Amino acid sequence: MEQNLPEKTGKSLDEWKKVLAAKQLSKHADIMAYLKGECGISHGYANLITLKYRAADAGSAQPDDLVNAQYQGKDNLKAIYHILHQWMLELGSDVGVAPKKSAVSFRRKRQFALVQPSTKTRIDLGLKFNDRAHSSRLDTSGPFGTMCTHRVQLTDVQQLDEELRGFIRDAYAEAG
8 A cells, every 4th residue: 555655645655744744743533634634535545644654553663573473472373374475475466465463464456365373373364255155164254354254264284275275366366
């Protein structure tokens, strides 16, 4: 989203930060109201600008640090994450990776996958489909709510098979 700011809003993130500094707004709600109301920016982009301006988002930290913190004390899950990460990147040059405090989001035109170490022994892989039935492996979205439509619970690298890779490819394809 940050790369699309100039096209979608007319200014880069640095330019928006200068505008906001001149306005001397500090509260999240006030900044959002200004960006949406006076500047005509959509909610999503206004929120991104506001969070980055206030340095309140986890995305301001170094991506590797965020991922390392997610897997601290969960070393047994790192191999699963690294394989999933590699698979996502192999899908295409348009895959965006956005580590957050508790999960890593993978996007194309929209988010298609979310990888979250939910417990010390399980990664939840959230996938977003337009219209796909749930199954014993492709469960409901669970803790992801509307961010994803389906969830696959992973506890062992042996579960990273071609069927799962196919699910990921399909979610990527639908996000384009």
